[in-house]
Amino acid sequence: MSIDLLGLEPWKWRRGRLLTHPPTKGPPMTLDAKHQSPALSIAIVPDSFKGSAGAGAVAQAMARGARAAAQASGRDVDITTLPFADGGEGTLDAVMDAWKTEARSVATTDALGRRVTARYGLSRDGTTAIIEAAEANGLPAVSDVPLRPLDASTYGIGALVDEALTEGATEIVLCLGGSATTDGGTGLFNALGARFMDAHGNQLPPGGGSLEQLASIDVSGVDARVFEVSWKIACDVTDPLVGPLGAAAVFGPQKGAKDADIDVLDAGLRRLAAVIGEVTGRHLGEAPGMGAAGGLAVSLAGFCEVELVPGWELVARILNAREILEAADLVITGEGRLDSQSLHGKVVNGVRLASRPETDVIVIAGSVELSPEELAEAGILAAYSIAHGPASLKELSEGAIELITHTSYSVVRTYLAVAVPYLKKRLTVP
Template identity: 55%
Template structure:
């Protein structure tokens, strides 16, 4: 029997898109790509093995992307938002390699969109609701916590998480301080006697794509505070409060994290978790790729399609498209489908991407492009695969 060749075996196509924000979730984009690929391979009388993995970089959409890949529904919990108001939030849990892993997208409970109905309150915003989600995951028996921290409205160094897990943050009179980063000015002692012991027993991995330290001009308050409504005065207060918190965390845990890269992410959330629970900091795209098994899919693929809403220079530095490109074996073509493409051809070539295609038909209203995104993604994927197959023997 003759050996199987590229022309006789099914074409292996990997579809690994990010969400097209405001237009299509990563799962919807992957489904649309699959439809286009199927039409193209049918037209060329080829069979295809399609591996569709909705992807995310550890920020918005990561929970949905991983739930889709795991084949599980998110679990709903009564928690609080960044201002302490009752709110429903979600997390996920799945058995992976014999271990129950809990996935938490922090923005479900401390994200900017959850408090967009009122003026931002940077000094009062708290991560307490994130701690409630973590408690739910621990109650479910999770042995590992994957925490994705992008999109936060908070600058409390993760203090609210500790409060939700049972730690008592006390002032000089022995009274519990309030919630939010501003309250850390009056913190005098961290009492961990009633801190949930399970939090120290699980493995923690935090998806983080920034290297900012906790404090100073490049820190959590100075760089990210203004995005959360902080005035120059708020920034000054919050930086001083986080400095006080860092001093006390160091005294309690015996580890000074203030100058470690990444501690300033999401208002300093990693600071408390790295100090007290030895949490690991992992690039978001890498963490998601490992969780989804993206490496195995890319190693077997003949051609790869990825994409996102806007392809620009940032996309080529740690975002989904960049992660897919770096994990794809050399010689395997990688095509990008995007809402808009704002990267020079020469820069694309330098990165190793094969080509990028916009789903837009010239200049058109963004509303029209968003409403027709799924169909446009499918059509563009079909055209990409038709050209690819036509160029092969």
């Protein structure tokens, strides 16, 4: 199945409006001397197809299809691949792929305190570390046992931060998605040297379930580097820390929290925010985004200088994505499921916003659930599903790479046939 707007000349739809004159912006294209055809610049910038293929494998599959289509059409194309992510699952791998470096492994603990090995990434110059919090406190790692929402802790992330600091990182990019925890980041800050104590001076047990007993926070034992490093937090939600739209109420159920647990966790997070406010004057309970990942950023934000940035924007900065997208004539992106959420904080959203208004953006997805009108309003030229007929999710997942390659071939072959006649009109012949 495909949903597209190719019934019109390609230039006529741009960012949800019908143009009456061809666009004139953008770098001039040159003719291939042999075929007198456009040498098309294609940027392939997909997210992972979660559960089926990582962003790197998806990008390579799309590139294979695009190259085969160009060869079959007798066209010259310049293809740039940039595996992408939205700051959640898969961000570490996408960044490592772009940096051409290997992730580093660290012995630590999962959300329930069990020994695990987690990864983090370090830039080639050693100045920027990227940490995917779910490597140490993610839901998948504790899916083998009953969830314990009151006890789950972010403590294991601390080992990753400590290792990054030891290696000399001056900037830490912390990606929040996929957590099993609702402890306000107290476990992480505790691992870095902070103490969260009750009225009797006793250290609180791990997890958000004990935070209602919080009386004081001692940061005298925190490594000075924690306060000196530049913190960038990838955050794709605007939920506050507490209340009906807060961390416990909105995200607690997926972490195993029942109604009574939600009440306990919300009360604990309120107490944490109150104590931080008393100590530092920073009132974070209602601050947008502080509810992400069970309030993971709250303890850091209470005592350190942190910057909350939409995940796709943060990844775009790291990967220099805007420069690549702005140089492209055609952008192909994709993800497992294209729906209304894709247009709010996800990779597809970031790609369309970072591309030039006159650049064609095409999406390839496992399933497409947006109407032609919604695609046009979003500035997406076309969206194609990799499902060529009735198929189960298992079949699509197992054959994803081949299906993505075949779909990319069809998309690019069609685009070259439809778009090139118009594109010739604005070419500059050397």
